[in-house]
Structures are given as C-alpha cells and as structure tokens.
Amino acid sequence: MIRINGLRKTYRGRGGDVAAVAGVDLTVRAGEVFGVLGRSGAGKSTLLRCVNMLERPDAGTITVDGVDLAGLSETGLRTARQRIGMIHQHFALLSSRTAAGNVSFPLEVMGMPRRQRADRVAELLDLVGLRDRAGAYPAQLSGGQKQRVGIARALAGEPKVLLSDEATSALDPDTTGSILALLRDLNQRLGLTILLITHEMEVVKRICDSVAIMSDGVITEAGPVHELLAKPDSALARGIFRLGPPPVLDDATIVDVTVVGDGSLISAVARAHDVDVRILDGSVETLAGGRAGRLRLALPGSPASNAAALDQLRASAVAVEVHP
Amino acid sequence: MTWSEMVPLLWEATKESAYMVLVATLLTAVGGLLVGVALVLTDRGGLLALRPVNALLGLIVNIGRSLPFIILLVAIIPFTRAVVGTTIGTSAAIVPLTVGAIPFYARIVETAIREVNRDVVAAARAMGASRREIVVKVLLREARPGLVAGLTITVVALVGYSAMAGVVGGGGLGDLAIRYGYQRFETEVMIATVVLLVVFVQLAQMLGDLVARRLSHR
Numbered sequence: 001m002i003r004i005n006g007l008r009k010t011y012r013g014r015g016g017d018v019a020a021v022a023g024v025d026l027t028v029r030a031g032e033v034f035g036v037l038g039r040s041g042a043g044k045s046t047l048l049r050c051v052n053m054l055e056r057p058d059a060g061t062i063t064v065d066g067v068d069l070a071g072l073s074e075t076g077l078r079t080a081r082q083r084i085g086m087i088h089q090h091f092a093l094l095s096s097r098t099a100a101g102n103v104s105f106p107l108e109v110m111g112m113p114r115r116q117r118a119d120r121v122a123e124l125l126d127l128v129g130l131r132d133r134a135g136a137y138p139a140q141l142s143g144g145q146k147q148r149v150g151i152a153r154a155l156a157g158e159p160k161v162l163l164s165d166e167a168t169s170a171l172d173p174d175t176t177g178s179i180l181a182l183l184r185d186l187n188q189r190l191g192l193t194i195l196l197i198t199h200e201m202e203v204v205k206r207i208c209d210s211v212a213i214m215s216d217g218v219i220t221e222a223g224p225v226h227e228l229l230a231k232p233d234s235a236l237a238r239g240i241f242r243l244g245p246p247p248v249l250d251d252a253t254i255v256d257v258t259v260v261g262d263g264s265l266i267s268a269v270a271r272a273h274d275v276d277v278r279i280l281d282g283s284v285e286t287l288a289g290g291r292a293g294r295l296r297l298a299l300p301g302s303p304a305s306n307a308a309a310l311d312q313l314r315a316s317a318v319a320v321e322v323h324p
Numbered sequence: 325m326t327w328s329e330m331v332p333l334l335w336e337a338t339k340e341s342a343y344m345v346l347v348a349t350l351l352t353a354v355g356g357l358l359v360g361v362a363l364v365l366t367d368r369g370g371l372l373a374l375r376p377v378n379a380l381l382g383l384i385v386n387i388g389r390s391l392p393f394i395i396l397l398v399a400i401i402p403f404t405r406a407v408v409g410t411t412i413g414t415s416a417a418i419v420p421l422t423v424g425a426i427p428f429y430a431r432i433v434e435t436a437i438r439e440v441n442r443d444v445v446a447a448a449r450a451m452g453a454s455r456r457e458i459v460v461k462v463l464l465r466e467a468r469p470g471l472v473a474g475l476t477i478t479v480v481a482l483v484g485y486s487a488m489a490g491v492v493g494g495g496g497l498g499d500l501a502i503r504y505g506y507q508r509f510e511t512e513v514m515i516a517t518v519v520l521l522v523v524f525v526q527l528a529q530m531l532g533d534l535v536a537r538r539l540s541h542r
C-alpha cells in the first residue's frame with residue numbers, strides 16, 4: 001500500500017546540515033497498522049511528511065496505492081492527498097470553525113456540494129462518536145474529542161491510508177487508550193491502512209501489526225511485530241520485554257525463552273526432563289496480535305548437561321537464548 | 325464664538341472626518357490585506373517563496389512607514405492629482421491617508437497571519453487544499469480576530485493622520501482644532517473638537533473590540 005525506497009531528506013541550516021532521513025526503505029502492506037518507533041529527533045516526522053509530500057524528498061521514491069507521488073504535478077498531488085488522511089499531535093484544527101466545520105473543510109476542498117456535505121459530516125462525526133458535539137468549537141473540546149474531530153476530518157475523503165504523527169502524545173493514558181482503540185477499530189472495519197509514528201512503546205504494543213525502529217534518520221530493524229519478537233537480539237523485543245542483565249549463577253544454565261500464547265511449555269519441559277526450572281525474571285505482554293512473553297529461566301547444571309531440555313525449549317518456543 | 329456659530333462648524337468637520345477616515349479605512353483594509361498576504365506568501369518558506377519580491381515589498385513598506393505623514397502628504401501630491409484629479413479637498417486627502425496607512429496595516433496583517441498555527445496550514449495542505457483555499461479559508465479566516473483588532477488600531481491612527489489633512493484643504497475635526505483653537509485662540513472650539521475626536525476613537529475602539537471578540541473562538 002505504501003512503498004518507500006531510498007528516501008533521503010536533508011535540512012540545510014546555519015548550524016550545518018541535518019540528514020533527517022538518511023536512506024529509508026519501507027513497505028507497508030494493505031490493511032495493516034504500521035508503527036515507526038524512535039526517539040525525538042530520529043526523523044520520524046520528516047519521514048511521515050515525505051509520504052504525502054508535505055516535505056519534498058531529496059532522493060528516493062514514494063508510492064501510495066500504486067501512485068508514484070514524486071512524479072505528480074501540483075494539481076495531481078492535491079488530488080492524491082485528498083485520498084491520504086493525516087492526523088496530528090496537536091490536532092491542527094481550525095480554531096475558527098466548529099467540529100462540524102472542521103470536518104467539512106476537506107469536503108469543500110474536494111468540491112462536494114453543500115447539501116451532501118452536511119450529511120457526510122454527520123456521518124463522519126457519528127463514526128468517531130461525536131455527533132452531539134458538532135457545534136462546539138475546538139476550544140470547547142477536550143484533547144480526546146479534538147483528536148476524534150481530527151480523525152473524522154482525516155476520513156472525509158474515504159482514504160485508504162491514514163498517516164498519524166504522534167496522534168496520542170498530547171493525551172493522558174486513558175484517552176490515549178480510547179483513541180488507539182478507535183484507530184484499531186477503523187483499521188479493521190474500513191480496512192484502513194495506518195502508518196503511525198510514535199516514541200511510545202505502548203502505542204506499538206497496543207495496535208501495531210508491524211513496526212520499524214528508526215534512529216538518526218535510518219531504520220535499524222523492521223518487520224511484523226511477532227517476527228521481531230522472535231529474534232533474541234531485536235531491539236523491539238528488548239524494549240517490550242524489559243529484562244535486566246542476566247545474573248551470574250554458579251553451576252546453572254540461564255536461558256531467555258520467548259513464548260507466544262500461554263507459557264505451559266515451561267512446566268512441560270520441567271516434567272519431561274525432571275529439572276527444577278526456576279523463573280528468575282519475566283515479562284508477559286498483551287499485544288495487538290495476541291499475548292507474548294519472555295521468561296528468564298535457570299536450570300541446574302551446565303548447558304551441556306541440559307542439552308535435551310534446551311532442545312525441547314527450542315522446538316516449542318519462538319526464541320531461545322542461552323546466556324554463556 | 326457662540327454655540328449657534330460653533331455647531332454647524334463642528335458638524336461639517338465631523339462629517340468630513342468621518343468621510344475621510346471611513347473611505348481611507350476601506351481602501352486601507354483592502355490594500356493592507358493584499359500587501360500583508362503578499363509579504364507572508366513570498367517570504368522564505370512561504371507558500372509562494374520569492375525572496376527578491378519579498379525584499380522589495382518589505383523595503384517599500386518600510387519606506388512608507390518611516391516617512392513622517394506630513395512629508396508624505398506633500399511628497400505624493402503629483403500622485404494624488406493623477407488619481408483624483410485634484411490636490412486639495414477632502415477626497416484629495418484620502419489618497420495620502422490611504423497610502424500612509426496601507427504599509428502600517430500591512431505589517432499588522434503580516435504579523436496576524438504569522439500567528440496562525442503552522443500545523444493547521446500543514447494540515448490544510450495535507451488535505452489537498454490549494455494556495456487560494458489556504459489563504460482564504462485558513463490564513464485570513466484564522467487570523468480574523470487579529471486582523472480586526474489591527475484594523476481598529478489603524479482607524480485610530482487614521483483619525484490622528486486626518487488631523488493633518490488641513491494642509492491640503494481636507495478639512496475635518498483636526499483641521500478645525502488647528503485653525504480655530506490653535507491659531508485663533510478659540511478655546512471652546514478646540515475643546516469641542518478634542519472631545520469629538522475622543523468620542524470618535526472611543527467608538528471605533530469599542531466596535532473593533534466587540535467584533536474581534538465575536539470572531540475569536542480560542
């Protein structure tokens with residue numbers, strides 16, 4: 001749905017050049033929620049703004065729903081943008097228009113006649129659960145309500161793609177939860193593809209199917225969340241399952257086991273090989289794609305003497321890492 | 325001077341002042357908006373970035389703003405003749421008033437538009453809005469309270485400028501105050517005109533504040 005190849009964007013300033021995006025390749029599949037996770041200044045916003053050409057890339061191609069955006073004329077680009085929704089960290093609503101007026105804006109841009117517009121606005125406000133606040137000005141709405149208006153507005157053109165720039169960063173945890181739930185719901189009900197950027201692991205955990213980790217303008221790892229979690233050395237997995245450095249134990253094998261679903265395999269291994277499995281540490285998370293956990297186990301004896309038990313773990317867990 | 329002598333004088337002068345200030349305000353609003361929008365659009369990073377045009381426009385505006393009004397009034401006499409066909413009278417005074425006020429209001433317009441949230445402009449671009457739509461529906465619309473407040477300041481400045489219109493025979497309250505009150509020591513006339521000017525300014529300010537408040541939804 002979104003294909004980014006060799007994307008580069010450098011800002012030239014007095015204090016020198018900043019390579020905000022320094023060569024990014026990314027593919028977002030139709031119907032998925034794709035998160036780009038990174039620290040402040042990693043270049044996430046720049047990347048996102050390049051996707052709808054708010055920022056002209058220095059190099060690289062961007063294809064959205066089969067259309068190469070860089071090749072479009074100004075007019076062609078305006079039409080293409082009407083089919084790409086965008087929501088913003090600080091909502092970016094027109095303070096001089098009511099909620100309904102804000103949702104109406106993109107419809108006016110698309111040239112929809114006034115009569116149809118009123119119906120469509122009501123429908124969109126309904127979709128985000130804000131019909132009763134249609135006449136309120138942004139200043140009279142809470143942050144969560146403002147973001148709902150922003151979402152309704154972004155959906156006006158029946159886009160296939162929604163871009164989200166830190167849409168929940170200005171909200172409290174409860175409101176964040178309800179906005180994420182709304183996005184997930186729209187993703188599933190409308191088949192909406194969502195590309196979101198965030199600095200919060202929580203957002204990735206709750207709604208992302210796939211994720212890319214960005215730092216200093218480049219993507220350091222990317223893929224479906226469950227595949228990344230299966231990699232012992234994945235930064236995403238380390239971020240989600242927060243286990244400390246392994247302790248040093250005499251005459252014991254320390255092993256990190258990543259599991260999906262429930263952790264019944266631990267007791268199965270303990271029983272089959274008659275070992276006293278101790279759980280030193282662990283983290284179990286509920287993710288968009290189901291439950292997953294990483295447990296740190298200690299088995300008595302050296303790795304060699306536990307070879308059979310380790311083999312069974314490797315056979316049934318998604319990832320096993322034996323600490324030396 | 326008796327009341328019966330004074331009242332027709334004051335009435336005539338009030339009408340002249342109102343006419344000059346109102347017409348000049350309308351023309352200034354249009355001109356100032358155009359120049360102010362142009363200043364924003366052509367600036368670096370603007371929607372129509374054209375640095376040389378921006379620099380030239382900025383220079384012209386600054387020259388207009390730095391000239392003392394009384395000098396401008398005389399300096400543009402040939403231009404006034406070309407526009408209204410005469411260089412004396414109330415209509416002739418409107419030309420320098422407008423020329424003097426446009427740069428003043430244009431800077432206020434520029435500042436008010438710059439206050440419009442950049443995110444909102446980006447959001448409008450992301451929705452596929454054209455430049456014209458962004459100027460009309462976002463920049464000018466969002467800046468409306470500031471534009472009105474700025475126009476109020478401009479009206480008050482115009483009332484002040486218009487006092488000098490007597491130099492070109494423009495008449496008005498300021499002229500009356502100078503001719504009778506200052507030059508002929510008719511203190512009553514002076515006080516009466518000053519009171520009327522204060523009322524004028526007060527009304528303009530109240531109306532401006534009211535409209536600006538109505539338009540603001542922040």
Ligand SMILES: Nc1ncnc2c1ncn2[C@@H]1O[C@H](COP(=O)(O)OP(=O)(O)OP(=O)(O)O)[C@@H](O)[C@H]1O
Pocket residue numbers: 011012013018019020038039040041042043044045046047199
């Ligand atoms: N318009 C600009 N002009 C110059 N430099 C810029 C501009 N926008 C961003 N940058 C620089 O580019 C780099 C990446 O910025 P960007 O906003 O993309 O980061 P980010 O990952 O979105 O950060 P945050 O989480 O703080 O929003 C930063 O070093 C920033 O200072």
Ligand SMILES: [Mg+2]
Pocket residue numbers: 044045046166
């Ligand atoms: Mg950002």
